[in-house]
Amino acid sequence: MVAWEAYLNEHRDQFINELLEFLRIPSISSLPDHRSDVQWAAEWLEARMKAAGIESVRIMPTGGHPVVYGDWIHTSGRPTVLIYGHFDTQPVDPLDLWDNPPFEPIIKDGRIYSRGASDDKGNLFIPIIVAEAMLKTGGGLPVNLKFLFEGQEEIGSPELPDFIGANKDLLSCDLVLSADGGQWDENQPALILGTRGLAAVYIHVQGPDHDLHSGAYGGTIANPIHALVQILDSMHDQDGRITVEGFYDNVRSLADKERAQLSRVPFDEGEYLNKIGATSVFGEPGFSTYERAWARPTIEINGIYGGFHGEGLKTVLPSTAHAKISCRLVADQEPSEISDMVLAHVKKVSPPGVKVKATKAKSGAIPYLVPAAHRGMSIAASVLRDLYGKEPYQIRSGGTIPVNALFLHYLDAYTIVFAFGLNDERSHSPNEFFRLSSYGRGQKAYGMLLDQLGEEFGHDETAEL
């Protein structure tokens, strides 16, 4: 056993307890009331990274939630690897569906239950303690390392593009490892070639200036909820195809080669549905479920609300109605263009009698695709093959990791998503958890990957493939 691995084993309990401590910080980036908690998480990380032996550690402002930076740059002739993760979390509602308070982590059956356990604090913490293990046992690291941890991934990283653009020299690197993502399952590794982008739009429909008696006014003026459902319903056809004009125009078609590769990924529809309690799959005809999840764009209504929602009946013609919608995008859709198309569609289909206001959310993310032949990808594949004893699937992720595209754009470096969350861990839902087994394996994997990158990945590797 190599020295760093022994160190990780010896400190196993301590590193679990430290993760629990980190998880207790309710760093919900979308809620203004939790702004100081996001800052608190940044300060916690700053202190912990310094203790690990990482250098130049500091909290840097972004205009929104801060980032935490650190580095260790002492091996000339070796590649520089930037490690990315995020220390903010999703909100917790509906709170009553949690078995345990979301920010009071507990360990049950080998799992840590807490908001942020899998997405992303558990994954983020792994490279920090691996670096500590290497620094405290060998006196150095096999590559030059930089750390960039952000506090607003769950709201779409609104300030991060400007931050990366303004700090290109500080962040320059040959390769990015993203600690935000996961593996296929406990026994099967996977590498992600692409992630979907994001564009979001909020729709507000204003009817009368106050709620009205539905007896007095029902039938004489437009009900804003009726207008809203009409607008929203017009965005899909009966089969789930998106009907917003131009929406599919820039979608890169799936290559036959990639479709063949995706079709080799086993899919058990019964199990897939059972896990989420759904009755059937549904969506755009002509594509498999994975193809729809990974390589096709969506428009999703994330929330809708208007009028009375208490118990019983209130015969009201409401004043306003609201919806939040977000689009998952694939290469080569451009978030701002897509938002504009949605706004134009809303304008086109808005019925008379109400005022409709649709606004682009600040959040947005460019979709991302890494070439399958990328050298870092094949090194990561060999580490995973050694560790799991299986060839990793080469897949995509339906989720959004906005920074992948940003790193490519600003730093000219591709990102390998190298993380150990699993799909059933209820990220974004009540009762989120992270497996202790993943926590342990992730540590070993990061150690092996850094070692192999140090040996095999030239710092002259470029993004041009």
Place this chain on the structure above:
Amino acid sequence: MVAWEAYLNEHRDQFINELLEFLRIPSISSLPDHRSDVQWAAEWLEARMKAAGIESVRIMPTGGHPVVYGDWIHTSGRPTVLIYGHFDTQPVDPLDLWDNPPFEPIIKDGRIYSRGASDDKGNLFIPIIVAEAMLKTGGGLPVNLKFLFEGQEEIGSPELPDFIGANKDLLSCDLVLSADGGQWDENQPALILGTRGLAAVYIHVQGPDHDLHSGAYGGTIANPIHALVQILDSMHDQDGRITVEGFYDNVRSLADKERAQLSRVPFDEGEYLNKIGATSVFGEPGFSTYERAWARPTIEINGIYGGFHGEGLKTVLPSTAHAKISCRLVADQEPSEISDMVLAHVKKVSPPGVKVKATKAKSGAIPYLVPAAHRGMSIAASVLRDLYGKEPYQIRSGGTIPVNALFLHYLDAYTIVFAFGLNDERSHSPNEFFRLSSYGRGQKAYGMLLDQLGEEFGHDETAEL
């Protein structure tokens, strides 16, 4: 000045203060938390009616909220008049739109601001104090009087049909006066020939059994909000016509004579819209605004909710979505048949991939039309003509007074809506109020009407016209 009128004038301040006391009781019938407040309002009324000299006063159970009964039956050869009103109120949300707490009534500029001030406590209290004035000054009443005040009008009077059916002898009468309604405006009286009925349906759409990450699952399974907006949008065409099969089949066509009469009621569209802050009228083509409001049925979405509705963005594919819808019905639509049609429609249009459950609300009300030639109607018209110096409009009300149809069915007695609320008094909305001037005029009107009914309305008048 007659004696009862002098008595009312002398006790003016006392009767205002007593109304304020009555309004302080938060008797919201739709909210289980306020059940004891509805009971409290019943007890308050019981005590006040006894003090007025009304006899046989008692609270009677219904299985839901109670009713309060009282009578005074001592004039043989005179008609028996049943006076109806309700002591429950609508909920108060959104609370932050109230300038003053809804159950802490205040008087400002000659108006009493409070939930329930206009609908219906202010109106209900009038005949009680008029009876007191007559009893304390003349020693008797010009007619036999019965009082029936209920505590669940705002939830559609679910238990009242059974109650009236079970107490036909107790409630038997020649004519009903409903103290739940209003006049055209401060200077123009109106008599209501018809009220709309009500049928309500709740729709619940279940997708996955927990909220999902919209990146991981978006595009692969049905989103319950999408399904809900599709279902709801299918209930109207672009012009606002209802597309539920059979919905209009039993609608009694407007007679040319009634249309001509309705067209004589002045309508200022600018003022109408300005009062409610709406941009234009909207609805079923081929009918005037009043015709749509009074003589045409509706399907109205009263509330919709599902997914995330906090601040900012949450990229979730939600587990459930819900809507509350209610239909305003006109003669001769039958509430239960209409609910069944809506349920059948929901079933027909429900898309795949979700579980849709639609349920009939307990609430329901039969639409109602009184013959224009009814004798009580012409007596009421003459009282209003004397009091206002104007011929009352003969209109309908778009609202629902479920009991009108019930009294006709069980007691074979037509109802004259004789009340003094006005349309701008924000019943069902924040900042509801009742005019002190209406409170005073209503007292005089009730005194005059009871006197004239005693002289002119035979107790052999029947519902058969």
